[in-house]
Amino acid sequence: MASVRGGFSLFEKIDNGTINGSCRARSPFEISGYRKYVGVSSNLRFVRDGFCRERSKKGRGSLVAKAAGKDLNNEEGDVTEDALNATLEKSKKVLAMQKDLLQQIAERKKIVSSIKKNIGSPESEVSASTGSDMSKDSDGASTAGDSDTKYDRSGRFFNDFVQSTKTEVSKISSFIATEGTKKERVEGVSHQRSKQDEEIKETSPGTGDKSVQSKVVPQVLPQASKPYGLVKEELKEMQTVKSDVVEEAESKPEPEEKDSKPPPLAGANVMNVIVVAAECAPWVKTGGLGDVASALPRALARRGHRVMVVVPHYGDYPEAQPTGIYKWYNVAGQDMEVSYFQGYIDGVDFVFIDNYIFRDLPNNNIYGGDRLEVLKRMVLFCKAAIEVPWHVPCGGVCYGDGNLVFIANDWHTALLPVYLKAYYRDNGLMSYTRSVLVIHNVAHQGRGSVDDFHLVGLPDHYVDLFKLYDPVGGEHFNIFTAGLKTADRIVTVSHGYAWEVKTQEGGWGLHNIINENDWKLRGIVNGIDTKEWSPELDIHFKSDGYTNYSLNTLTTGKPQCKAALQRELGLPVRKDVPLIGFIGRLDHQKGVDLIAEAMPWMVSQDLQLVMLGTGRADLENMLRQFEGQYRDKVRGWVGFSVKTAHRITAGADVILMPSRFEPCGLNQLYAMRYGTIPVVHAVGGLRDTVQPFDPFNERGLGWTFDSADSGRLIHALGNCLWTYRDYKKSWEGIQRRGMMQDLSWDNAAQQYEEVLVAAKYQW
Numbered sequence: 001m002a003s004v005r006g007g008f009s010l011f012e013k014i015d016n017g018t019i020n021g022s023c024r025a026r027s028p029f030e031i032s033g034y035r036k037y038v039g040v041s042s043n044l045r046f047v048r049d050g051f052c053r054e055r056s057k058k059g060r061g062s063l064v065a066k067a068a069g070k071d072l073n074n075e076e077g078d079v080t081e082d083a084l085n086a087t088l089e090k091s092k093k094v095l096a097m098q099k100d101l102l103q104q105i106a107e108r109k110k111i112v113s114s115i116k117k118n119i120g121s122p123e124s125e126v127s128a129s130t131g132s133d134m135s136k137d138s139d140g141a142s143t144a145g146d147s148d149t150k151y152d153r154s155g156r157f158f159n160d161f162v163q164s165t166k167t168e169v170s171k172i173s174s175f176i177a178t179e180g181t182k183k184e185r186v187e188g189v190s191h192q193r194s195k196q197d198e199e200i201k202e203t204s205p206g207t208g209d210k211s212v213q214s215k216v217v218p219q220v221l222p223q224a225s226k227p228y229g230l231v232k233e234e235l236k237e238m239q240t241v242k243s244d245v246v247e248e249a250e251s252k253p254e255p256e257e258k259d260s261k262p263p264p265l266a267g268a269n270v271m272n273v274i275v276v277a278a279e280c281a282p283w284v285k286t287g288g289l290g291d292v293a294s295a296l297p298r299a300l301a302r303r304g305h306r307v308m309v310v311v312p313h314y315g316d317y318p319e320a321q322p323t324g325i326y327k328w329y330n331v332a333g334q335d336m337e338v339s340y341f342q343g344y345i346d347g348v349d350f351v352f353i354d355n356y357i358f359r360d361l362p363n364n365n366i367y368g369g370d371r372l373e374v375l376k377r378m379v380l381f382c383k384a385a386i387e388v389p390w391h392v393p394c395g396g397v398c399y400g401d402g403n404l405v406f407i408a409n410d411w412h413t414a415l416l417p418v419y420l421k422a423y424y425r426d427n428g429l430m431s432y433t434r435s436v437l438v439i440h441n442v443a444h445q446g447r448g449s450v451d452d453f454h455l456v457g458l459p460d461h462y463v464d465l466f467k468l469y470d471p472v473g474g475e476h477f478n479i480f481t482a483g484l485k486t487a488d489r490i491v492t493v494s495h496g497y498a499w500e501v502k503t504q505e506g507g508w509g510l511h512n513i514i515n516e517n518d519w520k521l522r523g524i525v526n527g528i529d530t531k532e533w534s535p536e537l538d539i540h541f542k543s544d545g546y547t548n549y550s551l552n553t554l555t556t557g558k559p560q561c562k563a564a565l566q567r568e569l570g571l572p573v574r575k576d577v578p579l580i581g582f583i584g585r586l587d588h589q590k591g592v593d594l595i596a597e598a599m600p601w602m603v604s605q606d607l608q609l610v611m612l613g614t615g616r617a618d619l620e621n622m623l624r625q626f627e628g629q630y631r632d633k634v635r636g637w638v639g640f641s642v643k644t645a646h647r648i649t650a651g652a653d654v655i656l657m658p659s660r661f662e663p664c665g666l667n668q669l670y671a672m673r674y675g676t677i678p679v680v681h682a683v684g685g686l687r688d689t690v691q692p693f694d695p696f697n698e699r700g701l702g703w704t705f706d707s708a709d710s711g712r713l714i715h716a717l718g719n720c721l722w723t724y725r726d727y728k729k730s731w732e733g734i735q736r737r738g739m740m741q742d743l744s745w746d747n748a749a750q751q752y753e754e755v756l757v758a759a760k761y762q763w
C-alpha cells in the first residue's frame with residue numbers, strides 16, 4: 001500500500017506542483033530555440049504580409065492616381081505620394097553614393113594589388129619602398145627592421161582600406177535602415193513594427209532574456225528596409241551593390257584577430273551535460289569514482305560543453321554557496337526538504353544537494369548504514385538531482401531539459417535513468433533529455449529484497465524492471481539492473497572490462513542484462529587529471545624533502561622523493577633498494593590477500609614495501625601485523641590520505657596491483673605518469689593500459705601476470721626486480737615511456753562525447 005501511495009503521491013505532485021513549477025523554470029531556457037524560431041518566422045510573416053499588403057494597397061492606388069493625373073482619394077493619398085517621391089529621391093542619392101564608392105574601390109584595388117606584388121619579392125619591396133638599394137646595407141638588423149616596417153606599412157594601408165570600405169558600407173547600410181524606418185512610418189508600417197516588437201517581447205515573457213532577444217533582433221533589422229514597395233527594384237539593386245561591397249571588403253585577407261575565440265572542440269555537438277555521482281574529489285572521495293567525477297566534467301567543459309556535477313552535500317565545503325532554493329521530495333512516504341548549494345570551478349558548475357541524511361552518516365562513511373538507509377539516501381539524491389536543471393540557475397540561467405544528458409555513475413545513481421523514464425519521459429516531459437550510465441564497478445549493484453521496491457516510489461508495474469534472478473540471490477531487487485535497462489547508453493571504464501562484464505565470471509550476475517543491452521555498451525578507458533596528478537606540479541611535494549620533477553629531472557627528482565618517503569616512513573634511506581608501493585581499498589577486489597601470500601618471498605628479498613589503504617577490518621589488521629613483523633622492510637599505513645598516496649606514487653619504484661578484477665584502475669596510470677613502474681594482474685583496465693615489458697625490443701610499460709595467483713605475482717615481481725637491479729638502462733626506458741604517454745582525459749572526453757551524441761539521437 002505504501003508503495004502505491006509513494007508512487008502516486010509523486011505523480012500527483014508532478015501533475016499539480018512540481019512540474020508546473022518546473023515548466024516555468026525551464027521554459028526560458030528550453031524554449032529558447034523554439035522562441036527563436038517563432039521570432040524569426042513571425043518576423044518573416046510580418047515582412048512578407050506587411051510588404052505584400054502595403055505594396056498592393058498603396059502601390060496600386062498611387063499608380064492609378066498617377067495614371068489618372070489626379071488625386072484619387074484624399075489627403076492621405078497626398079502624403080503617401082509625397083513620401084514616395086521623397087523616398088525615390090533618397091534612393092537615388094544612395095545609388096549615387098554607391099557608384100562613387102565602387103569607383104573608389106576599383107582604384108584602391110589597383111593600388112593594393114601593386115603593393116601585394118611588391119611584397120611578394122623582398123628585393124623589389126626594399127627598393128620599391130625606399131627608393132634605394134638597401135640590400136647593400138651591411139647592417140642586417142636594420143634591413144630586416146626596415147622591411148618589417150614596410151610590411152607593416154603596407155599591411156596597415158590594406159587594413160585602412162578595408163576599414164574605410166567597411167565604414168562606407170556601414171554608412172550606406174545605416175542610411176538604408178534609417179530610410180527604411182522612416183518609410184515604415186510614412187506608410188503606417190509602424191503599426192506592424194510595434195506588432196512585431198510585441199511578438200519579440202512575447203517570445204521572452206518578462207524574463208528580459210537578452211540572449212533570446214539578441215538572437216532575434218539582428219534578423220529583424222535588415223529585413224526592415226524591405227517594405228519599399230514602389231522602389232523594390234532600386235532597392236534590390238542597392239542591396240546587391242551593398243552585398244557586393246561587403247563581399248569585396250570581406251574577401252580581402254584580413255590579418256587574424258589575435259584574441260578571437262576558437263570554436264568549441266565539440267563543434268556542433270555541444271550539449272548540456274550533468275554528471276551525477278555519489279562522490280567527487282576533492283570534497284568527497286573513497287576511490288576512483290571520486291577522481292572520475294571530478295576530472296571527466298572538466299575535460300568535457302574544455303571541449304565546450306556546458307557541464308554540471310551534482311553530488312550530495314556531505315559536509316561544509318568552502319566552495320559551495322547556498323542558493324536559497326528549497327524543494328521537497330517524497331522518500332518512502334516521507335516528505336524531505338532539500339536545499340541546493342553551488343560553486344563554479346574550472347568551467348564546471350558544481351551543485352551540492354543538502355539534506356540532513358547526507359550529513360548524519362553512520363561512521364562518517366558516505367556508504368555507511370544499513371541497506372535501506374543507503375537506499376533512501378540514493379533515492380532522495382536521484383530525485384533531487386534530476387530536477388536540478390529546472391530549479392538551480394547556474395550563472396543565472398537554468399540548464400533546462402533540452403539538449404541535456406545526464407551521466408549517472410554506478411548503482412548509487414542508477415535510479416536516475418529509471419526516474420527520467422518513469423516520472424518524466426513516459427509522461428511527455430524531458431523528451432530531449434538522455435541518460436548515460438557508467439559502470440565503474442559492477443560488483444556493487446544495490447541488491448535487496450523485492451520488498452525494497454516500495455522505497456523507490458515508482459508505480460507498481462515498474463517492479464519488473466528491478467527484478468533479477470540469480471543462483472546466489474534468487475529473485476531479488478536490483479537497482480543496477482533497472483538502470484542498465486533504462487539508460488540510453490552504457491559506458492564501462494575500459495575496453496577489457498566492457499568485455500568482462502558480459503561474461504559469467506565478470507558480470508556478477510548482470511552479464512545477461514548487459515549482453516541484452518550490448519548494442520548500447522561502450523568501453524572508454526579513464527584518463528587522469530593531469531593537474532592533480534603531475535610530478536611537475538604536485539602540491540604535495542613542496543615540503544618534507546620532496547621535490548617536483550619532470551622527464552628532464554627524473555634521475556635526480558625521483559630519487560629525492562624516494563629518500564623523502566623512506567625518511568617519512570622511518571625506513572632505511574637507501575637509494576639502491578627497490579621500494580614497492582600499494583595503494584587502494586582493502587578488499588577482495590584489490591587482491592591484498594595475494595600480497596599476503598607472497599609476503600614470505602617478498603621479505604626474503606632486499607626490498608621495501610609500503611601499503612596504504614582502508615577497508616575490511618581483517619585486511620587492515622593484516623597491514624598492521626606485517627609492519628610489526630617486518631619493521632625494517634614493511635610499512636602498513638591504515639587510513640585514507642591523499643597526500644600520502646601522491647608521495648608513495650612518486651617515491652616508490654614499483655606500484656603493485658594484484659587486483660582480482662579492475663574495471664580501469666587509476667593508480668597504475670598515476671604511477672606511470674610519475675615514472676613508477678606498474679606490476680599488475682592483467683585484467684580489465686590494467687590489461688588495457690600496461691603493455692608488458694619486452695626486453696628484446698625495449699618496449700612496454702611494466703610487468704603483468706595473467707592469473708590472480710601469488711606464484712604468478714612473484715614471478716612477475718621477480719623479473720621486475722631483476723631489471724631494476726641489473727638493467728638500469730632498460731628500467732629508465734620503461735620509466736620514460738610511461739611518463740611520455742598522453743594519459744589526460746582529453747582523449748577519453750572526446751569518446752564520451754560520441755556516446756553523448758549517440759544518446760541524444762536515441763529515440
Ligand SMILES: Nc1ncnc2c1ncn2[C@@H]1O[C@H](COP(=O)(O)OP(=O)(O)O[C@H]2O[C@H](CO)[C@@H](O)[C@H](O)[C@H]2O)[C@@H](O)[C@H]1O
Nearest residue numbers: 287288440584585613639640641642645662663664665666
Ligand atoms: N587509502 C587511500 N588513501 C588515499 N587515496 C586512496 C586510498 N585508497 C585509494 N585511494 C585513491 O582512490 C583512487 C582509487 O582508484 P581505483 O582505480 O583503485 O578505484 P576504485 O577501485 O575505488 O574504483 C572503481 O572506479 C574506478 C574509476 O572508474 C576504476 O578505475 C576502478 O577500476 C574501479 O574499481 C585512487 O585515486 C587512489 O589513489
